[in-house]
Amino acid sequence: MNSNRSLSNTSRYNGCSVSGALSVSAFIRDAVSIVHGPAGCAHQASSLFHSTMIANERFDIPYIYTSGLLEEQIIFGGENRLRESISEALSYDPSVVFVIGTCISETIGDDIDSVCTDAWEVPVINLNTSGFLGDSFERGFLNAIKGASELITASDEKTLSANIIGEKNLEFEVEENYSEIRRLLGLLGIDINIRFVRDITTEDIPNFCRGSLNIIREDPSGVLTQFFAEKTGIPSIPRFPSGTSDTLNFLEEAGRLLNLPWAEAVAREKEYQRSVFEEFSDLGDERIAFDSFGFQDADTQFFTDIAKNTGIKIDPDGTVIPIPLTAPVGTTGIRRMLREWRRFIDA
Amino acid sequence: MKQIALYGKGGIGKSTTSANLSAALSEKSLEILQIGCDPKHDSTRMLMHGEWIPTVLDLVRKKGEANIAVDEIVFKGYNGIRCVEAGGPEPGIGCAGRGIIATFQLLEKLDALYGDVIVYDVLGDVVCGGFAMPMREGYAQEVYLVTSGDFMALYAANNICKAIARLSKRTKNRCTLGGVICNSANIENEYELVKEFAEKINSKLVAFIPRSPIVRVSEVNRKTVIEYAPESEQAEIYRKLADTVMKNVPDKNKIPVPMEMDELESLSLKYIKI
Numbered sequence: 001m002n003s004n005r006s007l008s009n010t011s012r013y014n015g016c017s018v019s020g021a022l023s024v025s026a027f028i029r030d031a032v033s034i035v036h037g038p039a040g041c042a043h044q045a046s047s048l049f050h051s052t053m054i055a056n057e058r059f060d061i062p063y064i065y066t067s068g069l070l071e072e073q074i075i076f077g078g079e080n081r082l083r084e085s086i087s088e089a090l091s092y093d094p095s096v097v098f099v100i101g102t103c104i105s106e107t108i109g110d111d112i113d114s115v116c117t118d119a120w121e122v123p124v125i126n127l128n129t130s131g132f133l134g135d136s137f138e139r140g141f142l143n144a145i146k147g148a149s150e151l152i153t154a155s156d157e158k159t160l161s162a163n164i165i166g167e168k169n170l171e172f173e174v175e176e177n178y179s180e181i182r183r184l185l186g187l188l189g190i191d192i193n194i195r196f197v198r199d200i201t202t203e204d205i206p207n208f209c210r211g212s213l214n215i216i217r218e219d220p221s222g223v224l225t226q227f228f229a230e231k232t233g234i235p236s237i238p239r240f241p242s243g244t245s246d247t248l249n250f251l252e253e254a255g256r257l258l259n260l261p262w263a264e265a266v267a268r269e270k271e272y273q274r275s276v277f278e279e280f281s282d283l284g285d286e287r288i289a290f291d292s293f294g295f296q297d298a299d300t301q302f303f304t305d306i307a308k309n310t311g312i313k314i315d316p317d318g319t320v321i322p323i324p325l326t327a328p329v330g331t332t333g334i335r336r337m338l339r340e341w342r343r344f345i346d347a
Numbered sequence: 348m349k350q351i352a353l354y355g356k357g358g359i360g361k362s363t364t365s366a367n368l369s370a371a372l373s374e375k376s377l378e379i380l381q382i383g384c385d386p387k388h389d390s391t392r393m394l395m396h397g398e399w400i401p402t403v404l405d406l407v408r409k410k411g412e413a414n415i416a417v418d419e420i421v422f423k424g425y426n427g428i429r430c431v432e433a434g435g436p437e438p439g440i441g442c443a444g445r446g447i448i449a450t451f452q453l454l455e456k457l458d459a460l461y462g463d464v465i466v467y468d469v470l471g472d473v474v475c476g477g478f479a480m481p482m483r484e485g486y487a488q489e490v491y492l493v494t495s496g497d498f499m500a501l502y503a504a505n506n507i508c509k510a511i512a513r514l515s516k517r518t519k520n521r522c523t524l525g526g527v528i529c530n531s532a533n534i535e536n537e538y539e540l541v542k543e544f545a546e547k548i549n550s551k552l553v554a555f556i557p558r559s560p561i562v563r564v565s566e567v568n569r570k571t572v573i574e575y576a577p578e579s580e581q582a583e584i585y586r587k588l589a590d591t592v593m594k595n596v597p598d599k600n601k602i603p604v605p606m607e608m609d610e611l612e613s614l615s616l617k618y619i620k621i
Binding site: 071072073074075076077078079107108109110 | 404407408411412435436437439440441442443445446449
C-alpha cells in the first residue's frame, strides 16, 4: 500500500503527480498527453499551467487531453475509454502519446500498461503517475522524464555538447537559467545538444546520446543521475550551480568530466564575478533583512554570503528582501538578484 | 415506508430469506419492492419464477443512464412484488460499490423507489464504502444480519455490526440494527450460539430458520417456499419472520457493539461439540 507521509508545507513538489508529469510531457511539442481520469484532473493541471505560464509571459499553453472518465467508467472500468481517447488523440497526428494515470483510474484498477502496449501506430507511453500512488509533483516529474527517455536511442556519433535534463518548465526564470548554463559551457567551448524536456520534438530525442555530458537541473535524490548514467553511460553534473564558488566548481567539474582545460574558463568567470560585485558596490553601506515568505526551509546562508560579498550588512531593521523560491543560477543569476535587491533598497 | 436490508456472509442464504420474506410480506397486501444488490443478480429469481431479469447496470452499460425507462428495470414478480437487480461490472474491473450507488440514484430519479416495504438484499460483506452505501445513505434503515452458527458467518455479521456502529456516530444516521436472523446450517447448539451472539452485540435473535429440504425443492421449481409450498411449516416460519419484521421498531439509540475477535472465537468454542 502507498503510505506516503503527509507533509505540512505546501511546496509545489508535494502537489499532484499528474501536474508533475505534465510539466515534462506537455513540453514535447509533437506529443499528446492524456490525463486518464475525470476531466477535473486535467482542469486542475491546466489551470496551474495557465497561471504559471501566463505569469512567465508565455502564451503557447500546451494542449492537455483527458479521457474524461464519468461514473459509467468508474463502475465498469475505464480501459475502453482510454483506448478511445488514445484513438482520438491520434487524430491530432502526434509522434508519441503519453498516458498519465490519476487517483481514480488507479482506484478502480485500470490496467493502463496493457492498454498502452496495444498495437498503436505511434509509441504510447504510460508515465506511471496514478495520482496518490504517484506520490507528489516531484514523483510525477521524475516518472515523466523516465517515460520520455524511452524514446532515446543509442548513437555512435559523439559531439562536444551537453544535454540539459529536467528543466523546470513552470519555473519563472527557466530561460534565463538555461542561458546562463549555456554561457558557462560556452566558456569551455561546449554546445548544447538537447534540452530534455523543454520545447523539443520527438525528432530531437534520438540525438540525446550524441551529447557527452548530462547536466541535470537539480537532482537531490540522485535518481536522475543514476538513471541516465545507466541508460546512456554519459557522465552527469547533478545540479545547476548557484553561488560564486559553486559556479566556478561547475566549470571545473564540466572540464574535468570532458578532459578539457578549464583553468582559463574559471579565471574568466572569476573576473566576471568580481565585476558583478563591483557593479553593486554602491549598496555597500545598505542594511537588509531576509523574508522567507513562510518557506521555512529557506537557506538564508547562501543569501547572507552574497550580501557579504557586496558589503551589505544584515540587520533585522534593514530593508526587507524576499528570498526567491529557488536560488539564482550562476553568476548572472546573482547579478539579476542583486538588481532586484537594489530595486527594493531604492524603493 | 419501511426500508430493510439483509446483510451477511456470501452463500448464507440472504437471497432465499429475502425472497421468502418479500413473498410473505406481499401476502399482507403490502406493496413490496425487492432490490438485489449482488452482481450475481440472483436475488429476485425465485420471485420471477426463474427468470433472470436484466440488471440496471447492464442497461446503463448498453444504453446509457439517460435512456432507461422504469419498466426496463422494475419487473413484477410473484404476487405483484416489484423486483430490481442492480448487477455490477465484470469481475476484476471497475467499482461495484459505486455501481450500487448509481443504481439507487437512478431508481430515485425514475421515481421507482417506493412501496410499503423495500427489501434490499445486500451482498456478502461491508468491505468498502461503496457496499456500505445502502446503510450509509439512509436507504437501508433497518439492517438484519443473516448468519448461521458457522464461525465465518458470525465473523461477517460482526463486521457488519462494526459498520453500523461506525455509522451510528454520524449526525444524520438513519440506520439501525433490526436484529439477527439465523439461517440454520444444522450446527449443533446453533440456536443458543446465535442467540448469545445477538445478545452480545446488543441486539436480538428475531428468527431461527431451520434447514429444510423444502427450500431446495422450491428453488429447483423456481419458486419461493411461500409460493411452492404455502402450507409447509417452513412457509409458516417465513410468515412469522414477516410478522416480526413488520412489528419491529428498532430503537435508534441502540447501537450494536461488535465483538473482539478473541471474544467471538471463545463464543464459538463454547458451543462447539468436540
